[in-house]
Amino acid sequence: MPLKVSCPTCNNDVIWLPENEFRPFCSKRCQLIDLGDWAEENHKISQPMQKDVALDEEMLDALEEQFLQHNKFFVEPE
Template structure:
């Protein structure tokens, strides 16, 4: 069964598979239009920031450890 999703920009049907280079977008044009909307802040995540939650050093350390475990960007090549 082939899964098709609508392009977030133009709503054209996009086949969801590895060969769909720009998925979930139908084209590079739609991908760049969407990126531009985020860059000029037309799009934004609408969930409010909860200022009453204090972030502790332990929480920051745990987030940093998780980030470093899941991203090989900072790993020195052997």
């Protein structure tokens, strides 16, 4: 049974199939509305970009540990 999702623009049901060239949108119109929202900065990335943050070994180890905790398929079986 194919996956059914809601169009992010109009909330109509969208069947997630390779033939649906506009997925996750229901139509070209909804796709362009969303693109326009990004162009007008109505959508934004939730966190500001960090500039020139020097990563040390401790930060890298913490990031790696956090990544591995959330992505168990990268951990080798014991």
